[in-house]
Amino acid sequence: MADLQSQDYIRRSASTLTPPSIRDHQQEVAKLIDVTRCIGCKACQAACMEWNNLRAEIGHFEGSYDNPMDLNPSTWTLMRFTEWDNDEGNLEWLIRKDGCMHCEDPGCLKACPAPGAIVQHANGIVDFISENCIGCGYCIKGCPFNIPRVDPVDHKSYKCTLCSDRVSVGLEPACVKACPTGAILFGSKADMTSWAGERIVDLKSRGFANAGLYDPPGVGGTHVMYVLHHADRPSIYAGLPDNPQISAFVSAWKGVLKPLALAGVAFAAVAGFLHWIVEGPNEVQPEDEAQAERLLKDSEKAL
Amino acid sequence: MNYPQGTLIRNTTTTRINHWITAACFVLLMLSGLSMFHPMLFFLSGLFGGGQWTRAIHPWIGIVLLISYAGLIVQFWRDNFWNRDDIAWLRSIDLVLMNEEEGVPELGRFNAGQKFVFWSMALLVPGLFVTGILIWDAYFSVFTTIETQRVALLIHSLAAIAAILVWIVHVYAAIWVRGSVRGMTQGYVTPGWAWRHHRKWLRRLAATGSRGPTPRAGGDRPTT
Numbered sequence: 001m002a003d004l005q006s007q008d009y010i011r012r013s014a015s016t017l018t019p020p021s022i023r024d025h026q027q028e029v030a031k032l033i034d035v036t037r038c039i040g041c042k043a044c045q046a047a048c049m050e051w052n053n054l055r056a057e058i059g060h061f062e063g064s065y066d067n068p069m070d071l072n073p074s075t076w077t078l079m080r081f082t083e084w085d086n087d088e089g090n091l092e093w094l095i096r097k098d099g100c101m102h103c104e105d106p107g108c109l110k111a112c113p114a115p116g117a118i119v120q121h122a123n124g125i126v127d128f129i130s131e132n133c134i135g136c137g138y139c140i141k142g143c144p145f146n147i148p149r150v151d152p153v154d155h156k157s158y159k160c161t162l163c164s165d166r167v168s169v170g171l172e173p174a175c176v177k178a179c180p181t182g183a184i185l186f187g188s189k190a191d192m193t194s195w196a197g198e199r200i201v202d203l204k205s206r207g208f209a210n211a212g213l214y215d216p217p218g219v220g221g222t223h224v225m226y227v228l229h230h231a232d233r234p235s236i237y238a239g240l241p242d243n244p245q246i247s248a249f250v251s252a253w254k255g256v257l258k259p260l261a262l263a264g265v266a267f268a269a270v271a272g273f274l275h276w277i278v279e280g281p282n283e284v285q286p287e288d289e290a291q292a293e294r295l296l297k298d299s300e301k302a303l
Numbered sequence: 304m305n306y307p308q309g310t311l312i313r314n315t316t317t318t319r320i321n322h323w324i325t326a327a328c329f330v331l332l333m334l335s336g337l338s339m340f341h342p343m344l345f346f347l348s349g350l351f352g353g354g355q356w357t358r359a360i361h362p363w364i365g366i367v368l369l370i371s372y373a374g375l376i377v378q379f380w381r382d383n384f385w386n387r388d389d390i391a392w393l394r395s396i397d398l399v400l401m402n403e404e405e406g407v408p409e410l411g412r413f414n415a416g417q418k419f420v421f422w423s424m425a426l427l428v429p430g431l432f433v434t435g436i437l438i439w440d441a442y443f444s445v446f447t448t449i450e451t452q453r454v455a456l457l458i459h460s461l462a463a464i465a466a467i468l469v470w471i472v473h474v475y476a477a478i479w480v481r482g483s484v485r486g487m488t489q490g491y492v493t494p495g496w497a498w499r500h501h502r503k504w505l506r507r508l509a510a511t512g513s514r515g516p517t518p519r520a521g522g523d524r525p526t527t
Contacts, residue, residue: 014342014345016343018441025340032429043510056437093341098407113338113339113340113342113354114345114346114354115342115345130435132354133354134348134353134355134357135358135359135440136305136339136341136354136358136370136440137438137440137444138456140440140444140449140452141438141449141452141453141456146408146449150440150441150444152441153360153487155355155359155441197401221444226480241327243368247450247453249450249453249454249456249457250457253453253457253459253460254454257457257460257461257464258340258341260341260343261460262341264341264464264468265464265468265471268468268471268472269471272471272472272475274476275400275479276475276479279325279400279402281402281403281404281479281481282402282480282481282499283481283482284493284496284499285495285499286479286480286495286496288495288499289493289494289495290495291495292493292495292497292498292505293494294519295494295498295505295506295509296494296507297505298509299510299512300509300512302510303387303512
């Protein structure tokens with residue numbers, strides 16, 4: 001992998017130095033998933049498996065269209081089906097393509113302890129570099145969307161790459177290419193946002209007053225965005241977080257605690273050394289030995 | 304082990320082996336844990352054969368430490384109860400730090416500093432163990448929610464840093480107070496050392512005719 005250099009990193013996990021970032025003159029990309037146009041055919045899921053050579057273990061029918069029931073190391077995108085009773089008492093079938101959202105401020109990358117195991121490219125794609133992954137699962141704790149999965153056999157974490165291999169050579173992601181209704185689009189983030197704007201105007205004119213774009217500001221926006229008919233309540237779409245943010249616990253752990261802890265440890269060590277050179281060792285004196293001798297002799301007599 | 308004539312037994316062979324197993328585990332846990340805590344210390348994972356090995360081995364060492372430290376608790380808890388002497392000793396901590404023995408109260412087997420180290424670790428080690436189990440991704444991640452694991456990670460890190468600070472105090476005190484390290488490596492101290500630092504302990508050994516480490520442990524009479 002090292003022979004195919006990106007040199008366009010804007011973030012690199014567990015790194016205190018600026019990553020190679022000279023080739024940054026490119027547009028931010030985005031995948032737009034128009035939930036309102038999705039027919040739930042799972043062509044995107046199949047295309048993802050095909051392009052990435054992923055074959056999850058065959059499971060069991062669980063009484064749901066969801067198949068498999070959850071993301072796993074070999075399932076990087078998944079159609080999630082929700083039967084939702086709307087306010088008029090009618091049933092709405094909500095279908096959401098779940099997968100990595102490619103956050104502008106990625107919680108996985110923030111939590112990762114392995115240098116270079118997670119990188120963010122200038123175009124916004126967040127990618128896992130498996131050779132650097134140590135399998136700790138910190139990315140899972142960092143992610144506000146519950147996306148990464150660690151494989152129990154090779155102990156590497158996996159998720160959607162936004163087909164970074166395809167995008168880097170000018171192709172759209174496999175799921176986009178496969179979608180038969182145009183529900184998944186790919187392009188610059190600006191273009192996708194403006195196209196979503198047109199869709200939302202259209203949806204509003206058709207009675208979806210709360211239609212809107214899901215590009216959550218809590219994580220700095222995402223490079224996978226949804227057009228939702230009910231953007232006022234994202235969580236009805238199989239638990240899409242209403243206001244995703246990197247957990248305060250993760251921020252405290254990876255933010256203030258890291259430098260504070262090292263400073264504290266260094267302070268304690270330096271304080272010890274200073275005490276040593278100022279006060280010096282506490283040595284037993286000959287008088288101590290003499291006194292102890294006397295005590296032991298006296299008590300021996302007494303016994 | 305043959306202790307030189309006229310010395311007192313500070314730590315039995317069992318205690319010493321137990322202590323050094325604990326110490327080795329602690330150092331290995333500290334190195335591997337810090338490598339996963341701060342990017343600048345990630346290079347420490349090289350000592351364990353790389354990041355994957357570090358991640359895999361750290362919790363197992365933790366289990367050994369828990370068992371080992373439990374052994375130390377069993378051996379030391381009786382002599383670590385807080386008493387009035389400890390408060391008096393803490394009041395004269397400035398004299399202690401200046402190596403000034405005049406005016407420092409006589410003490411039993413352990414001083415307040417040693418008791419602080421003992422109880423801190425007695426609290427931190429199980430705390431680190433429980434939170435460590437919660438974030439042991441390979442075996443236990445399926446049993447708890449991600450939010451629980453986030454809290455556990457933060458507590459685990461905080462407790463680990465606290466334990467490292469306590470450990471620095473412990474190691475420095477052992478180096479500073481001459482004769483202490485030998486008390487844990489070869490197991491014996493001179494009567495003068497006991498007179499200077501743990502006079503009540505010495506008086507008790509003398510009164511019961513024990514060589515140490517405690518009157519209960521019996522042992523030969525100290526030969527002078």
